[in-house]
Amino acid sequence: MVHRNTNAVxxxxxxxxxxxxxxxxxxxxxxxxxxxRPLSVEEIISRMKGYRSGVPTVYRNLQQFAEHGWVETLxxxxxxxxxxxxxxxxxxxHVQCEQCGRAVEVEGCALKRALxxxxxxxxxxxxxxxxxxxxxxxxxxxx
Amino acid sequence: MVHRNTNAVxxxxxxxxxxxxxxxxxxxxxxxxxxxRPLSVEEIISRMKGYRSGVPTVYRNLQQFAEHGWVETLxxxxxxxxxxxxxxxxxxxHVQCEQCGRAVEVEGCALKRALxxxxxxxxxxxxxxxxxxxxxxxxxxxx
DNA sequence: ATGTCAAATGGAAATGATTTTCAATAACGA
DNA sequence: TCGTTATTGAAAATCATTTCCATTTGACAT
Numbered sequence: 001m002v003h004r005n006t007n008a009v010x011x012x013x014x015x016x017x018x019x020x021x022x023x024x025x026x027x028x029x030x031x032x033x034x035x036x037r038p039l040s041v042e043e044i045i046s047r048m049k050g051y052r053s054g055v056p057t058v059y060r061n062l063q064q065f066a067e068h069g070w071v072e073t074l075x076x077x078x079x080x081x082x083x084x085x086x087x088x089x090x091x092x093x094h095v096q097c098e099q100c101g102r103a104v105e106v107e108g109c110a111l112k113r114a115l116x117x118x119x120x121x122x123x124x125x126x127x128x129x130x131x132x133x134x135x136x137x138x139x140x141x142x143x
Numbered sequence: 144m145v146h147r148n149t150n151a152v153x154x155x156x157x158x159x160x161x162x163x164x165x166x167x168x169x170x171x172x173x174x175x176x177x178x179x180r181p182l183s184v185e186e187i188i189s190r191m192k193g194y195r196s197g198v199p200t201v202y203r204n205l206q207q208f209a210e211h212g213w214v215e216t217l218x219x220x221x222x223x224x225x226x227x228x229x230x231x232x233x234x235x236x237h238v239q240c241e242q243c244g245r246a247v248e249v250e251g252c253a254l255k256r257a258l259x260x261x262x263x264x265x266x267x268x269x270x271x272x273x274x275x276x277x278x279x280x281x282x283x284x285x286x
Numbered sequence: 287a288t289g290t291c292a293a294a295t296g297g298a299a300a301t302g303a304t305t306t307t308c309a310a311t312a313a314c315g316a
Numbered sequence: 317t318c319g320t321t322a323t324t325g326a327a328a329a330t331c332a333t334t335t336c337c338a339t340t341t342g343a344c345a346t
Binding site: 073075076077079081093095097098104106107108110111113114115117118119121122123124125126127128129130131132133134135136137138141 | 216218219220222224236238240241247249250251253254256257258260261262264265266267268269270271272273274275276277278279280281284
């Protein structure tokens with residue numbers, strides 16, 4: 001029930017954005033939505049059940065999804081692109097656990113005041129920012 | 144006078160960190176110190192006066208400098224590594240102008256309060272963060 | 287000065303993630 | 317059902333970064 005409904009919502013979103021509904025796209029979204037951490041293309045493909053997309057297809061779709069604000073693309077020091085599904089299209093950030101790798105969204109953005117201070121200091125008008133947070137998740141910090 | 148003094152300071156810093164003083168290292172540092180924006184390895188090499196380093200040498204040194212906190216490595220969506228010289232080893236951020244590309248350091252970090260709010264929301268203990276700021280520099284926002 | 291030796295360099299080759307090409311396939315409106 | 321057009325994916329290309337390794341060089345001791 002829930003599952004079927006989720007799929008319907010997803011397909012409607014795809015169509016609404018002008019996408020055709022293909023099993024590849026569905027599979028990519030399904031994997032990202034159920035992942036608790038950012039995934040590389042390789043990881044996305046290996047986690048697909050029942051359907052295996054080609055590499056270029058996954059890259060292409062992720063790029064398109066990113067343009068729609070559905071996924072965020074993260075490039076760490078290892079130079080590998082990783083992708084997180086964004087449940088909200090509102091401005092938000094991700095915190096990732098340095099121990100277990102799990103990442104969660106932090107909705108909203110508490111940076112307003114800080115950005116104003118930095119604008120004053122630098123003389124720049126700050127129009128865009130990207131914040132990556134790392135730390136310990138509730139479980140990992142517990143021990 | 145000033146120039147000679149700057150060189151002496153730089154060489155002393157290199158020796159102090161256990162590096163040998165080579166013309167390549169001096170050239171890399173000189174280019175980064177006098178750049179008003181992050182540079183790729185290709186750009187660093189093409190800006191060297193009088194001395195041209197090999198590509199692997201530049202990468203190796205930049206990595207070492209980054210480990211010492213002398214440079215910050217930025218990887219943008221174009222997947223190319225760019226490097227900025229950090230005049231201070233204290234925590235700071237960089238704002239880059241989206242129009243002209245110029246980047247400046249914003250010393251200090253006004254995020255303390257914001258990070259506490261995000262810790263409360265997420266349940267994570269935030270230990271590290273990376274903030275990239277973009278906007279318009281004083282000149283470019285003027286028109 | 288000179289010798290010694292580990293650190294440093296750099297050309298060439300390797301690596302490997304991402305992108306391009308293009309022919310085949312499939313979604314979807316008519 | 318059919319035709320149009322987006323989408324897919326295997327293979328090849330791209331290209332920034334890294335590795336290899338033979339050669340050079342900085343720094344210290346003699």
